[in-house]
Each structure stands twice: as structure tokens, then as C-alpha cells.
Amino acid sequence: MSTVHEDPSRRTTERADATGLDITAIICAFVVAPVGIILGAVSRAQATKRGVGANTLSTLAIVLGSVFTALGILAVVVPIVVFGTMAGNAVSERDRQEACADLSPHVAALTTYGLLTPITGETPPDDAAEFEAQTRAVNEIAEIVLARPREDTIAESAESVRSYSLDVLNGFGFDGPTQLARAALSAEASVGSARGLASAIEGYCGVN
Known part of the structure; x- marks a missing residue:
């Protein structure tokens, strides 16, 4: 008695008939997309166990479910990102305006610093x-700048102003030509750094 062997290639080309699970998967793919993916996968697994190819409806349910799930995620994530960015920009702009309200009035003092009374070795005591x-006064301005949130360029300029102005103030009594000559070396750098801080504030705040 001969034994008839089933051809595996023929078996895998057969398609399972549509079942209630397939139809449910399609419906869920439109209504609750992740459930449609799961049911479609279950239907495909059952077809594989029966030795037949998956029904087209189960495959379609997985594809549609994946597409609608991705769209749903985007519909949630994109507005969160957009509104979060807008809120962050609004806060940053408000902080900038508040900082500029404090900093802009000091630009004139920084710009005129040292113009009328430059320090040399022969500067009169008065x-x-x-x-x-x-x-x-310029050192106090630098401290004000460093005491609040600020843009990096402004912070670096303020650090320079504080450093050079302290060099001028610390140990220089301006009592004699030698001390004045030493002070003049730091004074030039102090004045230059003050100009740099004024320019940084003008650039940040749009001061004309």
C-alpha cells in the first residue's frame, strides 16, 4: 500500500477562509488600532498552525492597525512638542525682557567709563x-549682571569687567605716580572690558 505525501509547497499556497476573528481584526484596526494588530497576528498564527497561508483580511488588519497606531501616536506627540516649544520660547522671551529691563540702563555708564578721566602715571589725585x-560703579554693574540669569556672552564679559575692575581697586590707592602707573595698566583693560560688556548687552537687548 503506497503512502501519499502532501506537497508542502502546495500546502503553503492555500489561503485560510475569512473568519470572525479576521473580520473583528479589520473592524478593530479602524476603531482600536492596537487591538486590530493583535487580532490580525493571532489569526495569522492560527492559519500557520493549520498549515495554510494567512487570510488577506488578517494581513490587512495588521497593516491598517500599524498605520493608525502610528498616526495616533503622532497626533498626541506632535502637539505636545509644539506647544511645549512655544511655551519654552515664551518663558525665555519673558526672561530676556526682564533681564534687559535691568541691564539696559547701565549701558551708558559702561560706555562712558574712563572717557573723561583716563588713568595715567600723571593723573591728578582728584x-x-x-x-x-x-x-x-562698573564693578557693581558686573555683579548685578552675574547675579541673574543671562546670555553666555554677557556673562563672560561681566566676568572680565569684575576681574579687571578689582585689579584696579585692590591695592591701588592712587597716591603716587608709581601706583598710578600700575593702576593704569589694569585701568586700560578694565575700560576695554566695560565696552565689551556694553556691546554684549546692546546685542542681547537690541539697545541702540
Whole structure:
């Protein structure tokens, strides 16, 4: 008695008939997309166990379910990202405006610092005292800048102003030509850094 062997290639080309599970998967793919994916996968697995190819409806349910799931995720994520970015920009702009309201009034003092009383080795005591007072005022401006949130360029400029102005103030009594000559070396750098801070504030705040 001969034994008839089934041809595997013929078996896999057969398609399973549509079942209630396939129809449910299609419906769910439109209504609850992830469920449609799951049911479509279950239907395909059952068809494989029966030795037949998956029904077209189960494959379609998986494809549609995947597409609608992706669209649903995008519909949730994109607005969150967009509105989050807009809110962040609004906060940043408000912070910038508040910072500029505090910083812009100091631009004039930074710009005129050292213009009327430049320090040299022959600066008269009264002028030296005036320059010292201006330097203290500029140092206070630098401290104000560094005490609040600010843009990096402004922070770097303020650090330079604070450093050079302290060099002028620390240990320089402006009592004699030697001390004035030493102070003049730091004074030039202090004035230059103050101009740099003024330019940084103008660029950040749009001060004309």
C-alpha cells in the first residue's frame, strides 16, 4: 500500500477562509488600532498552525492597525512638542525682557567709563579718585549682571569687567605716580572690558 505525501509547497499556497476573528481584526484596526494588530497576528498564527497561508483580511488588519497606531501616536506627540516649544520660547522671551529691563540702563555708564578721566602715571589725585568711583560703579554693574540669569556672552564679559575692575581697586590707592602707573595698566583693560560688556548687552537687548 503506497503512502501519499502532501506537497508542502502546495500546502503553503492555500489561503485560510475569512473568519470572525479576521473580520473583528479589520473592524478593530479602524476603531482600536492596537487591538486590530493583535487580532490580525493571532489569526495569522492560527492559519500557520493549520498549515495554510494567512487570510488577506488578517494581513490587512495588521497593516491598517500599524498605520493608525502610528498616526495616533503622532497626533498626541506632535502637539505636545509644539506647544511645549512655544511655551519654552515664551518663558525665555519673558526672561530676556526682564533681564534687559535691568541691564539696559547701565549701558551708558559702561560706555562712558574712563572717557573723561583716563588713568595715567600723571593723573591728578582728584581725577584718580573720580576714576576709582567710576570703577566701583562698573564693578557693581558686573555683579548685578552675574547675579541673574543671562546670555553666555554677557556673562563672560561681566566676568572680565569684575576681574579687571578689582585689579584696579585692590591695592591701588592712587597716591603716587608709581601706583598710578600700575593702576593704569589694569585701568586700560578694565575700560576695554566695560565696552565689551556694553556691546554684549546692546546685542542681547537690541539697545541702540
